[in-house]
Amino acid sequence: MADELITLSDVAAAAGVSLSTASKALNGTDRISAATREHVRVTADRLGFRHNALARSFARGRSQTIGVLTYRASNPFTRVVLATAATELGAREQAILLYDARLGEHDITESVLQLRARRIDGVIVIGTGTSFPAPSITDRFDVPVTYAFTFTEDPDDVTITSDDDQIGRLAMTHLLSTGRRRIAHLTAEPNDAAAVKRAAGAGAVLADAGLDWVTPVRFGRWRENWGEEAVREVLADAPDVDAIFCGSDAIARGAERGLRMAGRDVPGDVALIGVDNWEQLMHDQRVSRHLTTIDVGLEEIGRRVAAQLLDPDPKPGIQYVAPHVVIADTA
Amino acid sequence: MADELITLSDVAAAAGVSLSTASKALNGTDRISAATREHVRVTADRLGFRHNALARSFARGRSQTIGVLTYRASNPFTRVVLATAATELGAREQAILLYDARLGEHDITESVLQLRARRIDGVIVIGTGTSFPAPSITDRFDVPVTYAFTFTEDPDDVTITSDDDQIGRLAMTHLLSTGRRRIAHLTAEPNDAAAVKRAAGAGAVLADAGLDWVTPVRFGRWRENWGEEAVREVLADAPDVDAIFCGSDAIARGAERGLRMAGRDVPGDVALIGVDNWEQLMHDQRVSRHLTTIDVGLEEIGRRVAAQLLDPDPKPGIQYVAPHVVIADTA
Numbered sequence: 001m002a003d004e005l006i007t008l009s010d011v012a013a014a015a016g017v018s019l020s021t022a023s024k025a026l027n028g029t030d031r032i033s034a035a036t037r038e039h040v041r042v043t044a045d046r047l048g049f050r051h052n053a054l055a056r057s058f059a060r061g062r063s064q065t066i067g068v069l070t071y072r073a074s075n076p077f078t079r080v081v082l083a084t085a086a087t088e089l090g091a092r093e094q095a096i097l098l099y100d101a102r103l104g105e106h107d108i109t110e111s112v113l114q115l116r117a118r119r120i121d122g123v124i125v126i127g128t129g130t131s132f133p134a135p136s137i138t139d140r141f142d143v144p145v146t147y148a149f150t151f152t153e154d155p156d157d158v159t160i161t162s163d164d165d166q167i168g169r170l171a172m173t174h175l176l177s178t179g180r181r182r183i184a185h186l187t188a189e190p191n192d193a194a195a196v197k198r199a200a201g202a203g204a205v206l207a208d209a210g211l212d213w214v215t216p217v218r219f220g221r222w223r224e225n226w227g228e229e230a231v232r233e234v235l236a237d238a239p240d241v242d243a244i245f246c247g248s249d250a251i252a253r254g255a256e257r258g259l260r261m262a263g264r265d266v267p268g269d270v271a272l273i274g275v276d277n278w279e280q281l282m283h284d285q286r287v288s289r290h291l292t293t294i295d296v297g298l299e300e301i302g303r304r305v306a307a308q309l310l311d312p313d314p315k316p317g318i319q320y321v322a323p324h325v326v327i328a329d330t331a
Numbered sequence: 332m333a334d335e336l337i338t339l340s341d342v343a344a345a346a347g348v349s350l351s352t353a354s355k356a357l358n359g360t361d362r363i364s365a366a367t368r369e370h371v372r373v374t375a376d377r378l379g380f381r382h383n384a385l386a387r388s389f390a391r392g393r394s395q396t397i398g399v400l401t402y403r404a405s406n407p408f409t410r411v412v413l414a415t416a417a418t419e420l421g422a423r424e425q426a427i428l429l430y431d432a433r434l435g436e437h438d439i440t441e442s443v444l445q446l447r448a449r450r451i452d453g454v455i456v457i458g459t460g461t462s463f464p465a466p467s468i469t470d471r472f473d474v475p476v477t478y479a480f481t482f483t484e485d486p487d488d489v490t491i492t493s494d495d496d497q498i499g500r501l502a503m504t505h506l507l508s509t510g511r512r513r514i515a516h517l518t519a520e521p522n523d524a525a526a527v528k529r530a531a532g533a534g535a536v537l538a539d540a541g542l543d544w545v546t547p548v549r550f551g552r553w554r555e556n557w558g559e560e561a562v563r564e565v566l567a568d569a570p571d572v573d574a575i576f577c578g579s580d581a582i583a584r585g586a587e588r589g590l591r592m593a594g595r596d597v598p599g600d601v602a603l604i605g606v607d608n609w610e611q612l613m614h615d616q617r618v619s620r621h622l623t624t625i626d627v628g629l630e631e632i633g634r635r636v637a638a639q640l641l642d643p644d645p646k647p648g649i650q651y652v653a654p655h656v657v658i659a660d661t662a
Contacts, residue, residue, distance in 0.1 A: 050448030064449075065396070065426045070418075074630070076612065079414040086413070087404045090429035093445070095396045098421035114424070117381030118395075224610070224621050253584075254621070260591045279555070281407065290555050290585070299405070 006049045015043040065095045066309065067115040067123045069137075073100040075128040077298060080281055081148050082126055084302025092310060094121070103137070112140045122309045124148060130164055131192040144314060148305035149298065156316040160305045162296040163320035164194045168201025171245045171273050171294050174325050176205070180243035180271050182214040186230045186255060187247030190219040195247050198275065202245055214238040222247070227254025228261075235262055241270060243331065249274035249293055256291075256330065271331035280326065289328035297321035337380045346374040396426045397640065398446040398454045400468075404431040406459040408629060411612055412479050413457055415633025423641060425452070434468070443471045453640045455479060461492055462523040475645060479636035480629065487647040491636045493627040494651035495525045499532025502576045502604050502625050505656050507536070511574035511602050513545040517561045517586060518578030521550040526578050529606065533576055545569040553578070558585025559592075566593055572601060574662065580605035580624055587622075587661065602662035611657065620659035628652035 012022035017040060024032045025040035026049075066089055070078050086096050097118060102111040103125070115123065122143045127134050127150020136154035138145040147159040175183055185202060188195040199217050206212065215238040220226040227246060231254070234241055246252035252274030256266050264270050277295035300321045308314045343353035348371060355363045356371035357380075397420055401409050417427050428449060433442040434456070446454065453474045458465050458481020467485035469476040478490040506514055516533060519526040530548050537543065546569040551557040558577060562585070565572055577583035583605030587597050595601050608626035631652045639645045 048444050050444050068421075073414050073418045079410045082417070083404050083410040083413050086417070086427065086429040087401075087431045090399075090431060093428070093449075095426040095428040096417065097424070097426040098417040100418045100421060113379050113381050118424075256588075257591070257621075260588070290588075 006047045008049070011040065011044045011047060011049045014047060015040045062121050063095075063119040064093055065097055065118060065120050066306075067111075067118075067120040068096045068098045069103055069111065069123060069125045070098065070100045071103055071126075071128055071134070073098065077149060078126050078128055080298040081302040081305070084299045085124060085126070085148065085306040088303050088306035089310075092306075094306075094310070096124075103135075108137060108140070112137075116141070122146070124305055124309055125150065126305075127151075127161075130161055130194045130197075131188075133193075144309055146305050146309045146314065148301050151318060155318075158308055158314045158316055159318045160301050160308060160321060161318060162194075162298075162301065163323060164197035165201035166320070167275055167294050167296060167323045168198035168203070168245075169205050170323055170325055171198075171275065172202040172205040174292070174327075175243045175245060175271060175273060175331060176209055178243075178271060178331060180331075181211060182238065182241050183211070183243045183245060184215050184234045184238060184241050185213060185217045185245045185247070186227055186234070186251050187217065187219055188222045188251075195219065198247055214241050220251075222250060224250045224254035227251035227256075228258040229254070231255040231258035232262070235259075235264075243271040243273075246272065246274045249276040249278045249291055252291055252293070252330075267330050273325075273331045277326050279328075289326065290330065292328045292331040293326050294323050295326050296323050337378045339380070342371065342375045342378055342380045345378060346371045393452050394426075394450040395424055396428055396449060396451050397637075398442075398449075398451040399427045399429045400434055400442065400454060400456045401429065401431045402434055402457075402459055402465070404429065408480060409457050409459055411629040412633040412636070415630045416455060416457070416479065416637040419634050419637035420641075423637075425637075425641070427455075434466075439468060439471070443468075447472070453477070455636055455640055456481065457636075458482075458492075461495055461525045461528075462519075464524075475640055477636050477640045477645065479632050482649060486649075489639055489645045489647055490649045491632050491639060491652060492649060493525075493629075493632065494654060495528035496532035497651070498606055498625050498627060498654045499529035499534070499576075500536050501654055501656055502529075502606065503533040503536040505623070505658075506574045506576060506602060506604060506662060507540055509574075509602060509662060511662075512542060513569065513571050513573045514542070515546050515565045515569060515572050515575045516544060516548045516578070517558055517565070517575060517582050518548065518550055519553045519582075526550065529578055545572050551582075553581060555581045555585040558582035558587075559589040560585070562586040562589035563593070566590075566595075574602040574604075577603065577605045580607040580609045580622055583622055583624070583661075598661050604656075604662040608657050610659075620657065621661065623659045623662035624657050625654050626657050627654050 008022055012019045022040050025037045099111050123141055123145040125147045134150045134152050136152040136157050138157055147157055149161055187199055215234055218230045220230055244255055246255050252272050256272055259266055259270050266272055274291055274293040277293045279289050339353055343350045353371050356368045430442050454472055454476040456478045465481045465483050467483040467488050469488055478488055480492055546565055549561045575586055577586050583603050587603055590597050590601050597603055605622055605624040608624045610620050
């Protein structure tokens with residue numbers, strides 16, 4: 001059986017004071033001698049007494065609970081941000097109440113009412129990426145709202161997200177630093193903001209080096225099979241290609257397979273760099289790695305969005321998390 | 332600005348009744364005419380009134396909050412179970428308070444006190460897999476405790492986890508059904524319960540078919556590079572191998588690369604099946620897939636552990652979630 005929960009009465013009895021004195025000593029709500037206060041506090045600590053957090057929350061009108069709204073909690077990026085934010089919030093004794101897929105026009109009204117009735121202390125909206133903007137819902141709440149791994153159309157929304165331009169720049173800088181010069185790029189849809197910004201960032205660094213893509217940027221899908229398919233086009237159009245920047249690790253996996261099937265060695269003939277750092281985030285491979293990649297900073301986004309929400313003076317606008325290169329076998 | 336929160340006074344005023352009558356109508360705590368009750372309820376709905384959930388929790392001594400204890404919240408398996416359980420709980424208006432990495436002998440005592448002070452309604456312990464047993468902490472709490480994706484030494488603990496024996500059986504059954512007969516197995520450490528059970532399950536099906544492994548089972552690590560290394564040994568020892576069951580998708584990725592580097596076609600020469608279904612869970616590739624694999628049921632574990640926790644009559648002991656085959660290109 002579990003031990004009985006220590007109550008304020010237990011503390012009062014053990015300290016030999018009245019319940020009222022014990023309460024005053026621990027809550028600091030009335031005058032009481034320093035010696036008595038100290039005596040009661042030491043007794044409370046010895047017994048393992050904890051204030052009834054629920055009663056305290058109620059008295060303050062705060063729930064120590066954060067509403068978390070996701071578009072799709074099963075999205076793998078969302079999961080990383082969610083787990084990291086929940087960890088950070090838990091370390092500060094903040095619970096999360098997760099509402100998944102209730103951000104649509106109809107559901108959001110109901111969600112807002114329910115979260116307010118619950119007296120949540122703040123809201124975190126977690127997106128699935130920086131491909132397309134999300135609606136701002138900040139003005140539906142009278143508690144702070146922060147956004148993670150998405151962007152809204154309100155420039156004042158407190159938003160922590162990845163830096164796609166910088167991701168492209170880093171990838172290209174790395175390929176150039178290893179001596180590659182005949183570089184191709186495979187990425188997702190041409191109307192996807194993340195794909196477009198990564199391509200532009202990489203292209204700018206390439207141009208600064210006095211170079212151009214060895215074959216036009218190929219826009220397609222965030223899919224492994226697209227990488228395999230596109231690499232065949234690249235090899236046909238630019239057989240002397242010596243590096244490929246892939247917009248995601250999934251595309252890079254397909255590209256690597258396509259290269260090997262065409263008899264090209266990786267990285268001997270063609271270097272490959274992806275984006276996402278799936279091997280660490282997803283396969284938990286921190287020790288042995290294969291694919292060289294860019295980590296977009298999802299865990300950092302999760303930590304910072306939680307910290308910004310609890311910050312009494314959060315910074316309005318978009319804060320970009322710095323990506324970093326993860327060097328492994330392929331580039 | 333956000334709308335003002337609708338209070339019980341607003342409802343009473345709009346319905347033309349006293350505060351006390353409005354409260355009785357909505358709480359059902361005293362006698363009141365059915366007509367008045369209905370009138371007040373309709374008015375409350377029209378105004379969008381919600382009970383103050385925090386006050387209601389306090390009155391009932393329940394927090395509608397579940398403590399979630401993780402060994403390592405950054406573990407990718409843990410993240411999937413966590414996100415799925417949080418989604419399920421959120422749909423039932425239950426928040427989670429996540430304590431990460433506080434399950435050690437020292438920290439657990441503090442965690443227990445804090446969670447009890449918070450008046451949590453239950454506890455979910457999420458493990459990182461079925462490789463090694465976790466200590467039972469059920470008797471430290473006076474609320475229900477359930478375990479996900481782990482196992483304890485207490486046979487009565489309510490535990491939802493993956494079925495490693497069945498995973499091995501399914502993988503082997505699939506390879507045999509595609510006509511393969513000269514089969515090898517690459518997996519993790521020989522003292523890892525998940526690796527051992529998967530190997531045993533697969534071996535039993537192989538034996539039932541009157542066959543034996545074409546080369547002894549190779550125990551190593553849950554790592555991609557181990558797959559690449561081990562496949563070279565397999566090809567040296569059993570050049571006529573026609574299928575490899577890999578204990579995880581990471582091992583299978585390495586094995587595939589090793590096979591291609593050795594000039595073998597996949598699945599033409601050698602079929603490959605992994606375990607984990609990373610492409611769906613982690614790369615979000617539900618449409619186009621590459622690696623044939625076994626889905627161990629992590630999302631189902633997350634859903635069921637939440638449901639069991641809230642079930643007034645949970646089932647003691649281990650409940651295994653059924654794995655399923657995900658057929659793609661490699662087998």
